[in-house]
Amino acid sequence: MGCICSSKVSKVSKYITSNDRDSFPKNDEDLFKLLLLGSGDSGKSTFRNQIVHNFINENFSEKMLKKYALILKSDVLVNMQKVLWRIEENDMQELLSPESKQCFDFVVEANNLNCEIAGKVHYLWKKEILVKSTAERHIGLDSQYEFYFDHALRIGHPTFLPDVEDVLKARIKTTGFSETDFSMYGNKFKLIDVGGQRSERRKWFSKINSDITAVLYLIAVDEFDKVLEEDFRVNRFDDSLELFEQISSSNWFKDIPFILFLNKTDLLKKKISENPEAMYHRFSDDENMNMEISSNYGESLGYLENQIENVYGSSRELYTYPMCAIDIECSRNVFKATQDVILRLELGMINM
Secondary structure (H helix, E strand, C coil), X not given: CCCCCHHHHHHHHHCCCHHHHHHXXXXXXXXXXXXXXXXXXXXXXXXXXXXXXXXXXXXXXXXXXXXXXXXXXXXXXXHHHHHHHHHXXXXXXXXXXXXXXXXXHHHHHCCCCCHHHHHHHHHHHHHCHHHHHHHHHCCCCCCCHHHHHHCHHHHHCCCCCCCHHHHHHCCCCCCCEEEXXXXXXXXXXXXXXXXXXXXXXXXXHHHCCCCEEEEEEEEEHHHHHCECCCCCCCEHHHHHHHHHHHHHHCHHHCCCCEEEEEECHHHHHHHHXXXXXXXXXXXXXXXXXXXXXXXXXXXHHHHHHHHHHHCCCCCCCCEEEEXXXXXXXXXXXXXXXXXXXXXXXXXXXXXC
């Protein structure tokens, strides 16, 4: 899917020219530290992998690709098991065909994805209507579950080695924190990625110091109707909203600029197209919500953006960019615009 973020990114161009970029200081001792925050499954690991791919000019090593192969195999199996467990919880196994029942038993009991299990996942996904309909209603699946199931046979092959697209769609839970050094236009950056699950958030404050240049905050806009993996009672979008309000209002962050990324716009667009009433039902208690907004991608994105910006607690101006982190060109444009804002901030040319 093409880049969905270009219109927003272009707004920063009124501040930036090619001559400006050439005039930015390129002192080797200068280092811009970026703190990457967001709740679980907001796309932070994909964001980081895009930086590795786009700006470090570093191919993923064979060792790293083999690691991602194992992650993707787990993604396929775990997500299908979630679907089958939901069918089992609802006592709907009897609705399956005899062939599907046999596949059901094998997949539920499997510990890893091999060729045989991948074949059964493929059969269930392609041949069994109940599996597909259950997956579509399941609010606890990873956002890329369709990709995992569509490519189960390829991922399950013993010689499978992922390409860049595969790596960007792998679901990785960040624990602790990781640091990635990269350069753009001769300027050095350090990206600090901290785990987004609830159990990891206490570690965020340990990374806050006077050296942090900006907070990059990701929110997955397609998750307005999903729940947390850690607590099925809590809506993912509500959790992200509450967390963003707490962080942006905190004294710990009062002097640090925020740049907000509305991630997974491709999945939001797909969801609106397939179910125009989804957002209307989710926000039916809001008098500002109507079917015109719910059925239109641009209006829906604008509505969610307003919801997020309304809880922003800092006195600094907020820069917001819609993006699709798995889209290489879109991510590259967003990264460049983000760099321009950060450098202008450092030069005191934007008052945030």
